[in-house]
Amino acid sequence: MLDTLKMARTMHPGQRNSLDALCKRYDIDNSSRTLHGALLDSEILAEVYLAMTGGQTALMLSSQDNDSSSSAASHASSRQRVALAPGQLRVIRPSETEWEAHQKKLDMIRGKSGGECAWDKLNG
Incomplete structure (x- = not known):
């Protein structure tokens, strides 16, 4: 179990770290959040968590990510921070x-x- 509020306070000391503030900071749409609701809040928090932990915004992998013939050099380069287009998924290989x-x-x-x-x- 992870405490995302504690993570947010560590990552953004002295700033507001409410769910609404984090949505705004990470550009996550929370417009459907008119009332507090556990299910909706948990879905939004999942998106916030993915953004806080590296910018991943989807859980789908492409077939090219399964290519086991990648060299060690490509593994190392995949760990570097790269600017991605919206909707593009960063894959970090172990x-x-x-x-x-x-x-x-x-x-x-x-x-x-x-x-x-x-x-x-x-x-x-």
Whole structure:
């Protein structure tokens, strides 16, 4: 669980960090937020969180992002900040160390769940 208010206060000290203020700061449409509603607020906060953590605004990947033949150089360059057009998604590929840590975590989950992860069935 993450405290997005704490994150916002750390990222923007001395500034207003209400949901409305964060929407304005990150240019997120909250015009449908006329009353406080948990469901709507959580959906808006999800967009704010994505913007606060790197500018990702969508959860869709293109088929070119699945190309496993990328070189280490392209992995390194994908970590650099790049100005993106609206609607364009920044993809940050894991380093070799991060990938290995991820695989170890999956192995641990598989061990606790009797040898399978739900996503193993989807990918294989």
